[in-house]
Amino acid sequence: xxxxxxxxxxxxxxxxxxxxxxxxxxxxxxxxxxxxxxxxxxxxxxxxxxxxxxxxxxxxxxxxxxxxxxxxxxxxxxxxxxxxxxxxxxxxxxxxxxxxxxxxxxxxxxxxxxxxxxxxxxxxxxxxxxxxxxxxxxxxxxxxxxxxxxxxxxxxxxxxxxxxxxxxxxxxxxxxxxxxxxxxxxxxxxxxxxxxxxxxxxxxxxxxxxxxxxxxxxxxxxxxxxxxxxxxxxxxxxxxxxxxxxxxxxxxxxxxxxxxxxxxxxxxxxxxxxxxxxxxxxxxxxxxxxxxxxxxxxxxxxxxxxxxxxxxxxxxxxxxxxxxxxxxxxxxxxxxxxxxxxxxxxxxxxxxxxxxxxxxxxxxxxxxxxxxxxxxxxxxxxxxxxxxxxxxxxxxxxxxxxxxxxxxxxxxxxxxxxxxxxxxxxxxxxxxxxxxxxxxxxxxxxxxxxxxxxxxxxxxxxxxxxxxxxxxxxxxxxxxxxxxxxxxxxxxxxxxxxxxxxxxxxxxxxxxxxxxxxxxxxxxx
DNA sequence: AAAAAAC
Numbered sequence: 355x356x357x358x359x360x361x362x363x364x365x366x367x368x369x370x371x372x373x374x375x376x377x378x379x380x381x382x383x384x385x386x387x388x389x390x391x392x393x394x395x396x397x398x399x400x401x402x403x404x405x406x407x408x409x410x411x412x413x414x415x416x417x418x419x420x421x422x423x424x425x426x427x428x429x430x431x432x433x434x435x436x437x438x439x440x441x442x443x444x445x446x447x448x449x450x451x452x453x454x455x456x457x458x459x460x461x462x463x464x465x466x467x468x469x470x471x472x473x474x475x476x477x478x479x480x481x482x483x484x485x486x487x488x489x490x491x492x493x494x495x496x497x498x499x500x501x502x503x504x505x506x507x508x509x510x511x512x513x514x515x516x517x518x519x520x521x522x523x524x525x526x527x528x529x530x531x532x533x534x535x536x537x538x539x540x541x542x543x544x545x546x547x548x549x550x551x552x553x554x555x556x557x558x559x560x561x562x563x564x565x566x567x568x569x570x571x572x573x574x575x576x577x578x579x580x581x582x583x584x585x586x587x588x589x590x591x592x593x594x595x596x597x598x599x600x601x602x603x604x605x606x607x608x609x610x611x612x613x614x615x616x617x618x619x620x621x622x623x624x625x626x627x628x629x630x631x632x633x634x635x636x637x638x639x640x641x642x643x644x645x646x647x648x649x650x651x652x653x654x655x656x657x658x659x660x661x662x663x664x665x666x667x668x669x670x671x672x673x674x675x676x677x678x679x680x681x682x683x684x685x686x687x688x689x690x691x692x693x694x695x696x697x698x699x700x701x702x703x704x705x706x707x708x709x710x711x712x713x714x715x716x717x718x719x720x721x722x723x724x725x726x727x728x729x730x731x732x733x734x735x736x737x738x739x740x741x742x743x744x745x746x747x748x749x750x751x752x753x754x755x756x757x758x759x760x761x762x763x764x765x766x767x768x769x770x771x772x773x774x775x776x777x778x779x780x781x782x783x784x785x786x787x788x789x790x791x792x793x794x795x796x797x798x799x800x801x802x803x804x805x806x807x808x809x810x811x812x813x814x815x816x817x818x819x820x821x822x823x824x825x826x827x828x829x830x831x832x833x834x835x836x837x838x839x840x841x842x843x844x845x846x847x848x849x850x851x852x853x854x855x856x857x858x859x860x861x862x863x864x865x866x867x868x869x870x871x872x873x874x875x876x877x878x879x
Numbered sequence: 880a881a882a883a884a885a886c
Binding site for chain 2: 597601628768
């Protein structure tokens with residue numbers, strides 16, 4: 355925890371405005387590889403071999419590459435870089451007002467600057483501290499609706515890395531009461547699906563609220579026995595549902611003054627077996643008129659109705675699912691003949707590339723441990739994070755990964771959502787996320803690959819598949835998001851190198867005009 | 880299957 359406080363107190367320069375979801379100040383830029391920047395990649399024209407009788411795999415790859423390039427070009431013309439520094443594709447959000455809001459006669463307006471919101475000067479300072487200059491699209495639409503009085507519920511959807519966290523944190527900060535009688539009372543509650551995400555959100559609250567000298571942000575996540583029993587007095591409580599519920603029941607957390615409840619990754623919170631029940635129970639322990647705010651990048655059809663019940667009469671901001679994928683993340687897959695070839699391919703991929711940081715997602719804790727052991731035995735330094743470790747271990751592992759001390763992390767879905775480590779330039783799906791019934795889980799896939807390519811940085815995701823079922827799954831995902839997937843051959847590593855190189859090169863165009871531009875970190879080893 | 884639980 356000491357290192358957590360330490361980092362929060364020393365935000366560093368050079369953050370993009372989009373760092374809203376960042377655990378700020380943790381991610382010092384890694385040294386940019388000279389090789390990468392000076393074009394160590396072989397020249398595109400010579401690298402792409404088109405006249406040596408391409409195999410069907412090659413032909414397919416070529417075909418996919420060219421459509422990928424087209425998409426890239428088309429995208430570039432419509433993309434815009436606002437002064438916010440957030441790299442946002444042009445997309446349309448659909449804003450649906452509650453009847454409540456429509457009846458109020460307030461015209462829907464979207465703000466063009468944070469200054470228009472009439473926020474306290476100290477909160478504006480927090481915004482500047484985050485290096486925001488201009489609101490992102492979700493912030494521009496959501497903030498005026500969040501800040502309306504009397505408060506109204508909201509269901510908000512936006513792509514990963516577009517500043518959802520900052521939006522709900524601003525609303526919280528704007529509504530806190532620091533008067534003597536209220537200063538020690540919890541007033542806002544944020545719930546997240548993992549310990550790691552809760553800690554990250556805490557960090558954002560601290561950075562954005564650092565000019566508010568009476569602000570206290572507290573965690574409600576499992577702590578060691580010796581630490582238990584303490585009364586919660588922070589105005590903002592950020593935690594996971596189980597512990598939060600316990601704290602309320604034990605009267606260590608006085609919920610009677612809570613006026614805002616935020617569920618981050620709300621679809622996951624409400625959908626998941628067990629989690630959903632906990633969230634409902636927590637909500638029932640809060641005052642009736644609490645402002646309920648649900649945010650996520652995904653709201654699959656089956657949870658929309660549920661979400662609407664949880665946050666009745668909400669103003670909603672939604673996206674079509676074709677608009678959910680981030681152009682900056684290049685999506686590749688590698689078809690392996692057998693399950694055991696997946697491991698060999700993984701090692702080959704790491705032999706091929708040196709990377710900033712990367713996350714390898716697997717299906718089970720057991721696989722995570724196995725791959726960690728094997729890779730470490732073979733001299734690759736990797737770490738592993740799953741829910742089976744205790745809290746303090748998990749804190750050490752994630753903090754080490756955040757600061758770049760460890761660069762390769764093997765994880766289960768515990769880290770699929772929300773985690774923002776900006777140096778992550780590669781995500782590997784060692785196993786594709788599934789729905790437990792043999793089908794793909796497109797939402798989890800999207801959240802996983804969203805751990806890279808944040809804020810316009812270069813990001814690559816590679817999914818390892820084997821057999822017809824996983825081929826079907828990758829197809830389901832591609833169809834769901836209407837996105838191109840580039841196939842990599844399993845038996846021609848020169849070709850793999852060529853394709854990855856070309857993909858990164860096409861990404862670099864967008865990276866070049868990203869102000870931060872520090873993440874073109876994928877180079878051939 | 881994983882996650883979330885100081886029960």
